[in-house]
Amino acid sequence: QVQMVESGGGLVQAGGSLRLSCAASGRSLSNTAMGWFRQAPGKEREFVAVITWSGGTTYVADSVKYRFTISADNAKNMVYLQMDSLKLEDTAVYYCAAASSLQRIMLATPNYWGQGTQVTVSS
Numbered sequence: 001q002v003q004m005v006e007s008g009g010g011l012v013q014a015g016g017s018l019r020l021s022c023a024a025s026g027r028s029l030s031n032t033a034m035g036w037f038r039q040a041p042g043k044e045r046e047f048v049a050v051i052t053w054s055g056g057t058t059y060v061a062d063s064v065k066y067r068f069t070i071s072a073d074n075a076k077n078m079v080y081l082q083m084d085s086l087k088l089e090d091t092a093v094y095y096c097a098a099a100s101s102l103q104r105i106m107l108a109t110p111n112y113w114g115q116g117t118q119v120t121v122s123s
Helices: 102-106
Strands: 002-007 010-013 018-026 033-039 046-052 058-060 068-073 078-083 092-099 117-122
Touching: 002 092, 018 033, 018 092, 018 117, 033 078, 033 102, 046 068, 046 078, 046 102, 058 068, 092 102
Parallel strands: 010 117
Antiparallel strands: 002 018, 018 078, 033 046, 033 092, 046 058, 068 078, 092 117
């Protein structure tokens, strides 16, 4: 079992920045990929970014490329999502997820989900 707790969400003006954090604990994370997803009101949950613990491989969705950066601190079992140049359409609940492989994150079928943190971008 892996537990994730997200933090760092809040209200920010368009063009601003936020950094989300995800604290992971539980079973060994050495072979786990960690990802961020988001779900806006009335929309399906969508993939945002993924990182692997071992090699630091990262991918981000085209919609956030060059604005969002995913990173990890293996020693602290922390995953971060740095969000810059935020837009109104970035408003959503952001979820941290853990999976046994990068592919499961990319297919939006992770093994574990966090509880989510709200990000609201205002004009």
